Amino acid sequence: MKISVCIPIYNFDVRELVDDLKKEIKNQSIDAEIVLIDDASEENFRQINNELQNKVEQFVLLEKNIGRSRIRNLFLNYTKGDFLLFLDCDVKIDDKNFLANYLKEIDQNRGVEVLYGNFKIDPAHSGTLRNRYSIEKEIFSVKRSSDFALLKTVNFIIKRNVLEKFPFNEVLLNYGYEDFVFAKTLEFSKVKFSAIQNPVIHFDDASNEDFLNKTKTAIDSLCLLLQNSDNEKFIKDIKVYRVAKKIKNIKMKSPFLFLYSLLEKKIVMNLLSKNPNLKYFDLYKLGLLLRKMQ
Template sequence: MELSICIPVFNFDVRELVFDLKKEIEAYDMDVEIILIDDASDDSFKHINTSLHNEVQNLIFLEKNIGRSKIRNLFSKYSRGKYLLFLDCDVKIDNAAFLQNYLAEIKKQPDLELMYGNFKIAGQYSTTLRNKYSLEREIFSGDHSSNFSLFKTVNFVIKKNIFEKFPFNEELVEYGYEDFVFSKLLEQNKIKFLAINNPVIHFDDTSNEVFLKKTAVAMRSLLTLSENSQNRAFIKDIKVYKAAVKLKQLKMVSVFLFLYGIFEDKIKKNLLSQNPNIKYFDFYKLGLLVRKMRSSRSDSGN
């Protein structure tokens, strides 16, 4: 088996995605399988996706949600492919030659161990805070990129033996930074990487309010990572973490939090508006993280 398509599913109808992938697989008689693992979705989505049992090689329903890192690692158990293609469930195929593009690159460069395929934002969601952030910070331009920091789990191919050697960090149960830590692990181990512009369309309808709540969870995840000295090598280049550490070194935490408190309501009002400012979002994240760091030190008696 050349390629296993691995799709973690949570509360999303993946029928269109699966049928589009199957259409290309069958049209070109590809040595490719599709595997779905549902991370304890609501019953309504389980019912919808159950119809795919005869359309894919494996459809597994988990009884308990295990999180974004652990569920991805679980695909090693069920996949047969030499390469694993991970796709988020809330994407659509943008190009009828999507799989062919990946397989052609694999054939051309068999020593490649990781490929990141990029993504586009569905037009109707392009003005939300979540997707404005993606457009400004997470999507590369051009045909190729060698920037590891742009790696996202939404659409990537990795050799199975490399993935088994360097899995996702399962300490990260909650939302946030699992893709960054994973990419840094691969980068530090000199994995041969290439980003190619072979995008999917991302249909992320997360509201600004929900995204701010997710951001608070992400800052908690980042704090948890920082409390383990072995993880600091992976997170030291995260801008919000570097800024928080710098404030501490300069003994400016109290001053920063005082200023943040003055502007916090204004910042939140902007981020919840129809025209959120990404620089305000940077300030918002820093405020959350610095507060959590101070609270954590107080709770531990330091």
């Protein structure tokens, strides 16, 4: 059984990540390949990663950024593995048996088609808004789960024919909710899924301001999904959408937005501070969405 390690790159140095993966592949004689696709990174990052050209099976350089969904589907064109292991470029391997752990789980959990391995936060950046959100809302602590809501694209392995049948939604070109829609698609299709503890360390040093800007992009992605009623089944369980829809249905959208406008400056100031409150972050997302909802 061959594994294709798929790393989409955007403005990040992946040399250490690739070296650690290659060490395990060599030391444990694992049948695996490493494939990199650079999504039109800045020239300095292309130069940094250029030395990997002869260290991996494929290193594809895109001249135009194609987005988080399409680039993951594109790996199907450049890989040969029975399973595709997707890793975000800004992660670090935390266990010398990382690949072996996945292989062991596939061998023991017969019929499993998708595995999610979780992630940890680099302690140096644990206080930022982005990473506080991850710690409280995204990282799970149980040993094992079959809850598709846990699935994130940072570190997961999927059977090749499953991704071919259920690719990422390429309408979502930008950041936000592509992993949620993907997980729901797999869940509705009754794909066999497990979330296990085989984490990577996530190095996200985005400032609070940068994360708020990414959040605006994510809400734009959600609004894009709202334009097609067929997407209702995918997004109806997203908390911010569920709350916004309820507020709108009881005709409280205008009163809410009036009160939010009075508090908005205070909310944003808190979210940009060294001690951001996640309840304020929920209100921030809700305000963004309600302003855009028709």
